Amino acid sequence: MQIEIWSDVKCPWCFVGKRRFETALAGFEHRDQVTVTWKSFQLDPDLPDHYDGTEQQYLAERKGISEDRIREMWDSLSASAAGEGLNFRFEDVVVGNSFTAHRFLHLAKSQGLGDAAKEAILSAHFEQGKDTSDTDFLVELGQKIGLTEQDVRATLDTDRFADDVHHDIAEARALGISGVPFFVIDRKYGISGAQPADLFAEALTTAWQEANPLTLVSPAGSAAASADGEACGPEGCN
Amino acid sequence: MQIEIWSDVKCPWCFVGKRRFETALAGFEHRDQVTVTWKSFQLDPDLPDHYDGTEQQYLAERKGISEDRIREMWDSLSASAAGEGLNFRFEDVVVGNSFTAHRFLHLAKSQGLGDAAKEAILSAHFEQGKDTSDTDFLVELGQKIGLTEQDVRATLDTDRFADDVHHDIAEARALGISGVPFFVIDRKYGISGAQPADLFAEALTTAWQEANPLTLVSPAGSAAASADGEACGPEGCN
Numbered sequence: 001m002q003i004e005i006w007s008d009v010k011c012p013w014c015f016v017g018k019r020r021f022e023t024a025l026a027g028f029e030h031r032d033q034v035t036v037t038w039k040s041f042q043l044d045p046d047l048p049d050h051y052d053g054t055e056q057q058y059l060a061e062r063k064g065i066s067e068d069r070i071r072e073m074w075d076s077l078s079a080s081a082a083g084e085g086l087n088f089r090f091e092d093v094v095v096g097n098s099f100t101a102h103r104f105l106h107l108a109k110s111q112g113l114g115d116a117a118k119e120a121i122l123s124a125h126f127e128q129g130k131d132t133s134d135t136d137f138l139v140e141l142g143q144k145i146g147l148t149e150q151d152v153r154a155t156l157d158t159d160r161f162a163d164d165v166h167h168d169i170a171e172a173r174a175l176g177i178s179g180v181p182f183f184v185i186d187r188k189y190g191i192s193g194a195q196p197a198d199l200f201a202e203a204l205t206t207a208w209q210e211a212n213p214l215t216l217v218s219p220a221g222s223a224a225a226s227a228d229g230e231a232c233g234p235e236g237c238n
Numbered sequence: 239m240q241i242e243i244w245s246d247v248k249c250p251w252c253f254v255g256k257r258r259f260e261t262a263l264a265g266f267e268h269r270d271q272v273t274v275t276w277k278s279f280q281l282d283p284d285l286p287d288h289y290d291g292t293e294q295q296y297l298a299e300r301k302g303i304s305e306d307r308i309r310e311m312w313d314s315l316s317a318s319a320a321g322e323g324l325n326f327r328f329e330d331v332v333v334g335n336s337f338t339a340h341r342f343l344h345l346a347k348s349q350g351l352g353d354a355a356k357e358a359i360l361s362a363h364f365e366q367g368k369d370t371s372d373t374d375f376l377v378e379l380g381q382k383i384g385l386t387e388q389d390v391r392a393t394l395d396t397d398r399f400a401d402d403v404h405h406d407i408a409e410a411r412a413l414g415i416s417g418v419p420f421f422v423i424d425r426k427y428g429i430s431g432a433q434p435a436d437l438f439a440e441a442l443t444t445a446w447q448e449a450n451p452l453t454l455v456s457p458a459g460s461a462a463a464s465a466d467g468e469a470c471g472p473e474g475c476n
Contacts (some may be wrong), residue, residue: 043470174447178472179470180469182469189452189455190452190455191454192467192469193467203455
């Protein structure tokens with residue numbers, strides 16, 4: 001079963017949603033037959049690489065959100081995050097464009113390290129106050145998860161994987177995705193937002209059952225039309 | 239998914255475009271649920287059945303194209319054709335009105351042989367220097383793809399399928415199609431010209447996704463409007 005998750009690096013609900021999804025997946029019977037693919041999305045593609053101000057200034061200046069409302073949002077988000085074992089430190093968040101981070105994530109994905117990279121970069125951004133647009137920091141982070149310094153620099157010093165990021169964003173648009181996190185199962189079911197783990201679990205089961213319907217056992221040699229045995233239905237008994 | 243392709247017999251890009259489209263279709267996940275219908279178009283309906291001259295003379299005399307420009311066009315077209323495994327021989331092309339060929343194609347289509355006929359007639363015209371306006375040749379060609387001599391002659395000796403050809407051309411006009419090849423997906427998306435296979439692939443995916451939208455999974459009892467979980471969008475995080 002194919003699960004694609006569109007997500008931005010600078011999206012707190014994406015980290016919370018990742019945990020809730022992981023909880024559901026851990027309890028899913030057929031988890032060893034599930035492939036998870038992280039897809040890029042940008043909430044604010046117009047941000048400069050390095051925004052000169054705090055997250056609070058960014059939200060106030062660029063999104064016009066009041067100080068009270070920001071405090072309220074952060075409290076609520078931090079509480080939800082804490083409920084999933086995450087320790088958000090919004091005051092330390094470094095604001096900047098996530099494009100470089102997405103290219104880094106695609107590099108990691110190309111080496112089978114997509115999930116490790118996603119986890120590390122979300123934690124760096126929300127829990128550790130790191131600058132995830134910074135090449136030197138990403139080199140360091142990459143080495144921790146198994147990438148070489150050479151590969152990370154060769155990617156970030158060029159425009160490698162830029163097309164992949166754009167491709168993911170175009171796909172999101174085609175699927176009608178305008179916010180993240182957004183989970184897609186087998187390109188059939190969509191789950192918008194950091195829903196409760198129970199809902200992910202239910203969706204996994206539904207999609208699995210649909211992809212693996214019961215095989216009807218019928219008497220040898222019977223035509224498909226006669227696969228039903230003697231039975232009763234709404235119209236009576238055959 | 240319904241794909242209609244407007245195309246003329248005497249149109250080199252139609253043959254190249256056919257190959258590129260086929261490449262995309264072969265790689266398309268849901269190709270077994272795609273129906274392709276060939277539609278008639280005439281680039282030059284005023285041509286006599288048999289033009290007394292070479293393709294080069296035709297282009298020079300009737301279209302006013304210089305010899306140098308013709309050579310340039312042919313070189314470029316032949317190179318593109320070769321890139322798709324086609325061997326164009328413009329020097330051997332037999333010039334004439336394509337109306338008879340289109341009636342032949344409609345006969346083949348009425349017997350489920352539309353694609354085989356289209357392929358055979360394009361190859362005959364561009365690769366083999368055959369006269370695709372000639373009844374005896376079309377009888378021979380028809381037999382190769384599974385038509386009977388009787389059906390081909392009964393069609394070409396009368397005006398059978400003439401209305402179908404006119405109907406296709408009128409439809410093209412109604413859709414705003416003025417050049418071929420022109421590909422239409424579900425009467426919704428139009429692709430003009432022999433685009434790269436990648437573009438066809440993308441259009442197939444987009445159209446499919448639109449015809450088969452994601453089913454949004456939302457918590458039991460929630461109103462459709464609240465199907466979104468906690469998420470971040472361009473305006474911030476809810």
